[in-house]
Amino acid sequence: MTETGDRVGLACPSCSPGEPTVHEVLRPGGQATVRCTECGHTHKTEIPETETVPLRIVISQDGESFTTEMDVPIDTSVAETEEFVVDTPDALMQVRITGIEVGPEQRVEEAGVEDVETLWTRAVDNVGVDVTLHPKDGDADRTRSLRVNVPGDYEFEVGETVEFGDEEFTIEGIQIRDDAPEYRHGKLDHPGDMAYAKDLKRVYARDETLTAWSAW
DSSP states (O other): OOTTOOOOEEEEEEEEEEEEEEEEEEEEEESSSEEEEOOOOEEEEOOOOOOOEEEEEEEEEETEEEEEEEEEETTOOEEEEOOEEEEEESSSEEEEEEEEEEEEEEESSEEEEEOOOOOEEOOOOOEEEEEEETTTTTGGOOOOEEEEETTTTTTEEETTTTTTTTEEEEEEEEEEEEOOOSSSSSOSSSOEEEEGGEEEEEEEEEEEEOOOOOOO
């Protein structure tokens, strides 16, 4: 039975009448009071009771990983590169499926949740992007690296000059992750080529950061 504080997927009449979004149950019952976590709209609706199965999920984020579990409808199927929201004890997280384990050392590209032993995922709502910076004068000894933290849907475009704090650089190339869908090449290097931060393995750029030198 649904209880106060539970999170369920429902259509929101305010922001998403056609697709389900995560709602928090404020008051359970025949006509439950729920609040959309996307837009904050509160409304009454009937929550259909569906049969669920527990799904073990490993979430990787910034080189670390942790395991959580969530109940999902028994008729759900999952596939590599798909994204979904996980309600962890600490926060709601957008993740991308990177592996589906259905048995010891046995992985598949797609499966029904009843057959899944462990779902391997990567957090994509906020990500760290590695950047290799080449100096303007071409001195390879002065090549350096940095890491920028951005929302997963932040756009990196070849030819664009960007600033992050005291750092400024012009993007010359973008290396795409193996789990990123729908890119024509693994590396993009033509002006105007664009990729989202969550899809990036590394950015190659020309260092535009000015270093202040003093004679004293």
